[in-house]
Amino acid sequence: MRWMAAEHPEIDLANPDSFVHEVPYGWFDHLRSEHPVFWHPERAPNQGFWAVTRYDDLTAIHMDWRTYSSELGAVSLEELDDEQLEIRKSMLETDPPRHTELRAICSKRFSARGVGKYEDWIRDVARDVLDRALPMGEFDFVPEISRDLPIRFLCSIFTVPQEDAPQLISWGDQMIANQDPDLSRAVIDRDDTEAFRLLPFRSPAAYEVFDYADRQRDLRLADPRDDVINALTVAQSEGVLNEQEFHNYFGVLMIAGNETTRHTISHGMLALMEHPEQLKLLQEEPDRIPRATEEILRWATPVHHFRRTATRDLELRGAEIKRGDKVVTWYSSANRDEEVFPEPYTFDVTRTPNDHVTFGPGGPHFCLGAHLARLETKILFQELLPRLKSIELAGPVERIRSDFVNGIKRMPVRIVAA
Numbered sequence: 463m464r465w466m467a468a469e470h471p472e473i474d475l476a477n478p479d480s481f482v483h484e485v486p487y488g489w490f491d492h493l494r495s496e497h498p499v500f501w502h503p504e505r506a507p508n509q510g511f512w513a514v515t516r517y518d519d520l521t522a523i524h525m526d527w528r529t530y531s532s533e534l535g536a537v538s539l540e541e542l543d544d545e546q547l548e549i550r551k552s553m554l555e556t557d558p559p560r561h562t563e564l565r566a567i568c569s570k571r572f573s574a575r576g577v578g579k580y581e582d583w584i585r586d587v588a589r590d591v592l593d594r595a596l597p598m599g600e601f602d603f604v605p606e607i608s609r610d611l612p613i614r615f616l617c618s619i620f621t622v623p624q625e626d627a628p629q630l631i632s633w634g635d636q637m638i639a640n641q642d643p644d645l646s647r648a649v650i651d652r653d654d655t656e657a658f659r660l661l662p663f664r665s666p667a668a669y670e671v672f673d674y675a676d677r678q679r680d681l682r683l684a685d686p687r688d689d690v691i692n693a694l695t696v697a698q699s700e701g702v703l704n705e706q707e708f709h710n711y712f713g714v715l716m717i718a719g720n721e722t723t724r725h726t727i728s729h730g731m732l733a734l735m736e737h738p739e740q741l742k743l744l745q746e747e748p749d750r751i752p753r754a755t756e757e758i759l760r761w762a763t764p765v766h767h768f769r770r771t772a773t774r775d776l777e778l779r780g781a782e783i784k785r786g787d788k789v790v791t792w793y794s795s796a797n798r799d800e801e802v803f804p805e806p807y808t809f810d811v812t813r814t815p816n817d818h819v820t821f822g823p824g825g826p827h828f829c830l831g832a833h834l835a836r837l838e839t840k841i842l843f844q845e846l847l848p849r850l851k852s853i854e855l856a857g858p859v860e861r862i863r864s865d866f867v868n869g870i871k872r873m874p875v876r877i878v879a880a
């Protein structure tokens with residue numbers, strides 16, 4: 463049976479405008495309680511999807527990759543034909559065993575040990591970022607603080623010049639925020655993007671990213687280095703990656719390593735401004751910051767959903783899912799599931815346990831960059847909070863227009879440094 467959206471015409475999770483002012487948590491609460499596996503129609507040419515909103519169901523789906531495949535698309539709701547799928551495929555859109563092979567190319571570099579050795583360096587960059595921003599007193603927190611740390615770190619593990627950071631940021635924004643006219647030249651649900659249908663996120667910025675990746679590869683072919691791009695270059699030389707897989711791999715790392723951590727940091731700061739007693743607690747007891755980082759990640763949930771496709775007919779909580787149906791797992795909902803998180807709408811930096819699904823609920827695609835994102839977020843707040851005498855909003859917070867990424871694009875703040 464398909465619980466029809468006709469009963470709930472107001473629920474429109476496939477519309478980026480639904481997420482502009484706030485995350486529509488009320489809809490998610492309703493779906494979790496009344497229709498946890500809900501048939502959600504979409505505008506043509508898309509055919510609709512199952513919206514899955516309960517924590518336990520997300521986990522079961524992500525663990526069972528044979529039934530819920532990533533091969534027919536994982537990122538965004540866009541339905542792809544065979545040609546698009548083939549050419550846009552990255553590790554996100556593959557199942558084991560190929561997925562395991564792709565992930566192995568650089569998984570060690572993103573392990574706890576792999577990123578742990580950069581801890582001092584990340585701390586130095588965080589201090590540098592704060593030294594420049596805090597004396598301004600009143601500024602936009604997003605470009606001055608949240609955006610800088612992740613991209614500078616990415617430049618360092620890519621061993622590309624730090625001067626390239628603004629360009630990488632702009633490409634990442636254009637691709638992932640392809641529903642926001644402020645950030646993208648080709649807005650996917652408003653402009654004619656047919657000419658870009660074979661590019662990731664249908665974004666023309668991908669051409670420039672691929673050229674950039676080629677130049678970096680050629681530099682390493684001439685003069686090998688110990689970095690992530692070198693690992694991709696070797697994989698291509700050895701035939702493990704073909705050219706388009708090399709491009710798509712580079713693109714995924716560039717976007718993932720840039721956007722999501724930025725939004726985590728912005729949401730974390732906003733939550734602490736809105737909950738001054740929690741801010742005070744962390745300033746008085748900074749040892750709590752590592753645990754608080756998990757609550758910031760749960761609270762922020764910078765990626766709303768990923769998707770899978772059913773490989774067979776099946777039933778889930780009474781819903782009859784057909785082979786080929788899109789199954790969309792909503793992290794924003796699972797991270798507020800009252801069955802798992804007592805008082806889920808309370809921001810509690812001491813929350814324990816806190817098994818959020820911000821990096822995915824497990825399974826083969828669990829976020830490759832989770833250790834890195836955790837480390838960057840923790841260090842940023844460890845360095846920032848002791849340096850704040852006070853912080854408050856100095857203007858309206860503006861969110862990215864997107865049903866995929868839960869991002870903040872502007873957050874003016876007024877700071878008195880300690």
Ligand code: HEM
Pocket residue numbers: 524532536553554555565714715716718719720722723726763764765768769819820821822826827828829830831832834835
């Ligand atoms: C707070 C920050 C981050 C969040 C919220 C986040 C979220 C996620 C999520 C939800 C997935 C699962 C995708 C799926 O199930 O299909 C994922 C996968 C991935 N993430 Fe992250 N991510 C973050 C930071 C990073 C960073 C810093 C990197 C590295 C540069 C990264 C690289 C990746 C990659 C390569 C994958 C694909 C893994 C695979 O398919 O096996 N992420 N991320």
